[in-house]
Amino acid sequence: MKVSVAVNGRCEELDVAPATLLVTLLRETLGLTGTHVGCDTSQCGACTVHLNGRAVKSCTMLAVQADGADIQTIEGLSDGATLHPVQEAFRNCHALQCGFCTPGMIMRVVDLIGQHDTLDRQTVRAELEGNLCRCTGYHNIVDAVLEAHAAVHG
Amino acid sequence: MAEATARADTAALDGGIGAPVRRREDQRFISGTGTYTDDLNQPGQLYACFLRSPYARARIGAIDLSEALAMPGVIAAFTGQDTAADGLGDLPCGWLVKQKDGSDMVSAPHPPLAVTQTNYVGEPYGLVIAETAEQAQLAAEAVLADFDELDAVVDPAAATGSDQIHEGVPGNLAYDWELGDAAATDAAMAQAAHVTRMTLHNNRLIPNALEPRAAIGSFDPGTGDYTLYTTSQNPHLERLVLSAFVQVAPEHKLRVVAPDVGGGFGSKIFIYAEETAVIWAAGKLKRPVKWTASRSESFLADAHGRDHVTTAELALDDRGRFTALRVRTTANLGAYLSTFGSSVPTYLYGTLLAGQYRTPNIHVAVEGVYTNTSPVDAYRGAGRPEATYVVERIVDQAARELGEDPAALRRLNMIRPQDFPYDTPVALTYDIGDYEASLNRALDAIDYPGFAGRQSEARERGCRRGIGLACYIEACGLAPSKLATALGAGVGLYESGEVRVNPTGSVTVFTGSHSHGQGHETTFAQVVAAQLGIPMDVVEVVHGDTGRVEFGLGTYGSRSLAVGGSALVKATDKVIAKAQLIAAHLLEVDAEQLDFADGEFRVRDSNQAISFGDVAFAAYVPSNYPDDLEPGLSEKAFYDPENFTYPA
Numbered sequence: 001m002k003v004s005v006a007v008n009g010r011c012e013e014l015d016v017a018p019a020t021l022l023v024t025l026l027r028e029t030l031g032l033t034g035t036h037v038g039c040d041t042s043q044c045g046a047c048t049v050h051l052n053g054r055a056v057k058s059c060t061m062l063a064v065q066a067d068g069a070d071i072q073t074i075e076g077l078s079d080g081a082t083l084h085p086v087q088e089a090f091r092n093c094h095a096l097q098c099g100f101c102t103p104g105m106i107m108r109v110v111d112l113i114g115q116h117d118t119l120d121r122q123t124v125r126a127e128l129e130g131n132l133c134r135c136t137g138y139h140n141i142v143d144a145v146l147e148a149h150a151a152v153h154g
Numbered sequence: 155m156a157e158a159t160a161r162a163d164t165a166a167l168d169g170g171i172g173a174p175v176r177r178r179e180d181q182r183f184i185s186g187t188g189t190y191t192d193d194l195n196q197p198g199q200l201y202a203c204f205l206r207s208p209y210a211r212a213r214i215g216a217i218d219l220s221e222a223l224a225m226p227g228v229i230a231a232f233t234g235q236d237t238a239a240d241g242l243g244d245l246p247c248g249w250l251v252k253q254k255d256g257s258d259m260v261s262a263p264h265p266p267l268a269v270t271q272t273n274y275v276g277e278p279y280g281l282v283i284a285e286t287a288e289q290a291q292l293a294a295e296a297v298l299a300d301f302d303e304l305d306a307v308v309d310p311a312a313a314t315g316s317d318q319i320h321e322g323v324p325g326n327l328a329y330d331w332e333l334g335d336a337a338a339t340d341a342a343m344a345q346a347a348h349v350t351r352m353t354l355h356n357n358r359l360i361p362n363a364l365e366p367r368a369a370i371g372s373f374d375p376g377t378g379d380y381t382l383y384t385t386s387q388n389p390h391l392e393r394l395v396l397s398a399f400v401q402v403a404p405e406h407k408l409r410v411v412a413p414d415v416g417g418g419f420g421s422k423i424f425i426y427a428e429e430t431a432v433i434w435a436a437g438k439l440k441r442p443v444k445w446t447a448s449r450s451e452s453f454l455a456d457a458h459g460r461d462h463v464t465t466a467e468l469a470l471d472d473r474g475r476f477t478a479l480r481v482r483t484t485a486n487l488g489a490y491l492s493t494f495g496s497s498v499p500t501y502l503y504g505t506l507l508a509g510q511y512r513t514p515n516i517h518v519a520v521e522g523v524y525t526n527t528s529p530v531d532a533y534r535g536a537g538r539p540e541a542t543y544v545v546e547r548i549v550d551q552a553a554r555e556l557g558e559d560p561a562a563l564r565r566l567n568m569i570r571p572q573d574f575p576y577d578t579p580v581a582l583t584y585d586i587g588d589y590e591a592s593l594n595r596a597l598d599a600i601d602y603p604g605f606a607g608r609q610s611e612a613r614e615r616g617c618r619r620g621i622g623l624a625c626y627i628e629a630c631g632l633a634p635s636k637l638a639t640a641l642g643a644g645v646g647l648y649e650s651g652e653v654r655v656n657p658t659g660s661v662t663v664f665t666g667s668h669s670h671g672q673g674h675e676t677t678f679a680q681v682v683a684a685q686l687g688i689p690m691d692v693v694e695v696v697h698g699d700t701g702r703v704e705f706g707l708g709t710y711g712s713r714s715l716a717v718g719g720s721a722l723v724k725a726t727d728k729v730i731a732k733a734q735l736i737a738a739h740l741l742e743v744d745a746e747q748l749d750f751a752d753g754e755f756r757v758r759d760s761n762q763a764i765s766f767g768d769v770a771f772a773a774y775v776p777s778n779y780p781d782d783l784e785p786g787l788s789e790k791a792f793y794d795p796e797n798f799t800y801p802a
Contacts, residue, residue: 019288033193034186036416038364039449046364074186087184091176098671099183100365100416106184134364134417135671 003067007032008076016063023047023058025066026073034074034103038132045131048104049073055111057130074103077110085151086110086144095144097135105131109145119149170684177676179669188414191368191385196442199370200229202432203290204445205280205297206454207272210308210526211319214270214279215300222282222296227289230439231297232431233280234267242266242434243400245425247491250642251329251500251522259329262320262524264490266400266427266434272301273319273489274528276454278427283435283443306526310486311463313523319489320524328487328496328522333504334580339517342478346469350552356540358461358486361533363670365416366447367426367456371433375440379407382433386412386698387422387668388708391645393700395425395493402433412698415670420532421456422670423710424493428455459533461486462499462540468513468548474558476567478515481507481544485522488529495531496522501641502537502629508578509545510589510625510802511567516579532710538628546624560623561597565590568625582629584800592802593625629798632711636794648794649713650705651721653682653729655787657774659767660692664790666706667718668698674714681719685726686766687753704790712801721793728789733769735783740764740772 003014007030016025026032026049038046040059047059050072077084086109089095096102105128112127113119124145125138133141182188205217219231244263251259268279282297284290307316307326314325343349369384380403386392389410397405415422428445436443447455462483469478485499504518549567553560568589569576576584605621612619632638635646652664663682667674679693686693696702709718730750737755738745741762748755756763773787 017288027193032186033190034188036190036365037192037446038366038416041449043449044364078185083184090184091180094177096180096183097673098364098417099179099188099414100190100363102183103186132364134362134419 001064003063005066005068006070008072014063018062018064020063021059022049022061022063022066025063026058026071032073032075036100036103038100043132044101044104045108046101046104048107048131050107050111053111055108072107074107077106084110086113086148089144089148089151090141093140093144093147095136095140101131101133105133105141109148113145113149113152116149117153119146121146171681173680175676175680175690177673178679179673179675190365190414190416191370191383192446194370194383194413195444196370196372199442199444200283200285200439201287201290202281202283202435202443202445203287203294204278204428204431204451205233205282205294205299206451207268207275207277207279207301209272209301209303210275210306211304212272212301213304214268214272215302217280217300218298221298222293225284225289225293225296227285228293229283229285230435231280231282231293232267232435234265234269237267237431237434238265238269240434241401242430245427245430245490245493246395246399246644247496248395248493248644249497250644251331251496252642253329254332254519259496259522260323260327261491262323266430273526276451276528277489278431278455281431281435283439308525308527310461310484310523310525313484313486313525314521319526323524326524328491328524329500330519330521331500331504332517332519333500334517335515336517339478339480339515342515343467343469343480346477347472348470348552348556350468350470350548350555351465352548352551353463353465354544354547356460356462356464356543358527358530359459359533360453361419361421361456361459362452363417363419363421366449366452367422367428368444368446369429369432370442370444371436372442373437373440379409380433380437381409381411382429383411383413384429385415385422386410386708387415387418387670387710388706389668389698389700390666390703390706391423391708392425392429394645396430396433400425400430402430403437409699409701411701412668415668415698418670418710419534420459420536420710423708424457424531426455454528456528457492457495457531458488458528459530459536460540461530464544466544466548468552470552470556474556474563474566476511476513479507479513479545479548481516481518483518483520485520486525486527486530487522488525488527490529492529492531495529497643498530498532498537499540502532503541505580505582506538506541506627506629507545507580508582509542510564510569510627511545511549512569512573513567514579518580535628536711542624542626550622561593561602564593564623564625568593583797585797587800587802589625589802625802627800627802628712630712630801631716631795631799632713634795634797645707646794647707647713647717648792649707649718649721650703650790650792651718651725652704652788652790653722653725655729655770655773657771659688659770661686661688661694663693663695663722664703665695665697665718665722666703666708667714668706668709669714670709672709672714674718677715678719678722682722682726685723686730687751688766716799717793717795720795721791724791724793725789728791729787732787732789733766733773736773736787737764737769739779739783740769
């Protein structure tokens with residue numbers, strides 16, 4: 001089936017099998033391996049990308065459902081050498097260890113920061129319930145979210 | 155918090171070890187440019203899908219692969235019969251536990267792919283290989299296998315009285331092991347003013363690293379070289395076992411690479427069936443073969459943790475002093491002995507039953523049993539948390555039974571600073587500690603004296619509030635080889651390090667430790683840079699590749715910095731010693747006249763000095779060297795700890 005998507009600002013016309021998942025299209029067809037598969041059941045959020053500006057789990061969506069959409073992955077988040085404030089905050093707050101959950105976590109956080117004018121720790125934790133991190137215990141991730149929120153909202 | 159966490163990218167020279175720096179590996183992880191095993195692909199790559207037992211225990215009947223083999227894209231299908239016929243060896247358990255009576259533990263054969271019988275749900279008995287992952291999966295579903303289901307043994311407490319799982323293992327007993335003085339413990343129990351008794355189950359769990367296990371095996375028919383990219387915490391051990399025991403390929407023709415690894419928690423220490431079958435199949439088919447576990451497969455086929463059923467008795471005298479601890483544990487080892495599964499409920503468990511206390515008499519007996527469940531092996535702390543769970547639960551219960559404050563009862567019995575080094579009754583010598591200081595700090599942090607008030611306030615609101623204390627101690631820095639090998643370990647537990655100074659003065663550090671989240675690329679660079687007095691930026695750390703690193707035992711048991719870091723310090727010392735000889739030659743003085751500090755060799759009581767960088771360059775441009783001075787500046791070291799470290 002034909003799928004037309006814009007991925008990180010670049011238009012792609014692709015022919016995919018009907019059962020192809022969006023994450024498979026990103027990782028296998030386009031080679032964008034920054035988006036990870038941790039559970040293949042929508043639990044862990046490692047596969048989170050943006051679909052028309054909102055965070056979605058790309059392991060739970062067919063590629064054909066993304067037809068016509070604007071998709072952003074972790075690879076498209078930085079503007080050249082300049083990191084996105086969320087990336088900067090994750091690095092600064094030691095909000096990652098093995099790094100496997102990190103791309104999905106960051107994409108989720110970019111979305112949630114955009115959705116909230118103000119944020120507190122409890123809200124951050126509730127908003128991150130769909131993204132699992134096995135290493136950090138989340139404390140530093142919450143720190144990073146608040147630091148990034150402050151940087152974005154001033 | 156946020157505003158206080160701005161950190162420098164590199165340690166200031168005078169900051170050195172311990173100065174807060176940003177992790178250098180984070181740049182790739184936050185930008186999606188890390189390289190995990192499943193991110194890799196090779197030309198001509200095929201995909202494997204494993205055939206897994208739907209039964210906990212079943213005899214394997216006829217396996218009809220014909221329909222699967224006829225499906226689109228399918229290249230091959232293999233079963234345990236094929237791997238056995240090809241001479242593929244069993245997966246060994248690397249730690250031989252001696253039983254009470256002095257005999258060896260009973261190790262049931264563990265073929266990588268089940269041949270005649272499956273013994274846990276998810277046990278692989280074959281694999282299908284196709285051009286795409288989807289084709290392999292569809293074909294695997296088309297395999298018709300007959301199973302004769304048998305009664306399964308799943309309850310460890312009942313295992314010794316249940317059907318025998320393995321031929322040659324009566325009572326499903328892998329070992330009956332003990333540690334400590336049984337008679338002295340019995341005698342102290344008999345004289346006790348009070349004995350607290352309890353039974354507890356430390357439940358089984360699944361490690362669940364966020365990155366599922368994955369492997370890509372390849373074979374180069376031109377050179378006969380095998381390469382296995384895999385999610386491993388210890389690639390050299392994987393190479394050793396696959397060559398020496400499983401005999402996939404000779405050690406010098408097999409390279410194992412563990413690139414970025416998304417967490418381990420113990421589960422990626424072990425040598426598993428899937429990685430083994432993938433590299434074997436790549437050799438048979440002469441094409442790369444890739445496998446990536448689904449989360450469901452991780453649940454079934456990663457080694458699990460814990461699963462102890464324990465009865466414990468703590469004896470106290472009339473002043474509340476512990477006089478004896480008796481522990482009886484049945485440890486569920488699962489269907490087969492995993493790579494280090496035998497050592498976890500014995501040497502890593504029984505030895506920690508003293509906890510932080512001066513209990514003079516301790517005896518522990520452990521029955522390790524086979525059941526029809528996934529194999530159990532090291533998980534986060536491995537045996538030591540299980541020991542702490544027993545000790546701290548029973549101490550708390552004793553305090554409740556005696557109406558004592560649980561903190562006060564602990565303080566009364568703790569090993570005191572003046573008692574170190576302290577020989578426990580269960581084989582360890584604790585080096586140093588101040589346990590009461592740690593407890594007091596924790597109690598201050600939670601306003602322990604204010605708890606009663608918080609509890610009654612909660613009760614007024616209709617809520618219940620409780621409090622529990624636990625004082626943890628761990629034997630870290632696995633492990634002194636002398637001790638480990640004397641206790642049955644099949645490998646030494648030293649670590650290797652190599653410090654290679656390049657002609658331009660930059661340094662490439664090779665470590666046998668493996669980072670899967672620990673940040674070694676930063677930490678080890680900081681250690682070596684500080685020692686050499688050079689900027690961190692010019693120190694690169696290489697790990698996780700048997701083709702680049704000489705040897706290593708990998709990362710588990712909180713050993714990387716204590717053991718691997720010490721190897722690097724030792725290697726760096728050798729580099730400095732060699733550089734000093736070169737500096738002495740260049741400055742035309744005796745080496746004894748030189749001091750090394752802040753990255754330069756300085757002649758004592760003189761203005762003469764030469765930088766480490768200049769010495770490095772001169773090491774590779776040996777001008778007029780004396781006969782006994784070799785060119786080059788690269789040193790390696792193996793470090794074997796004398797004791798564990800004991801954080802508490």
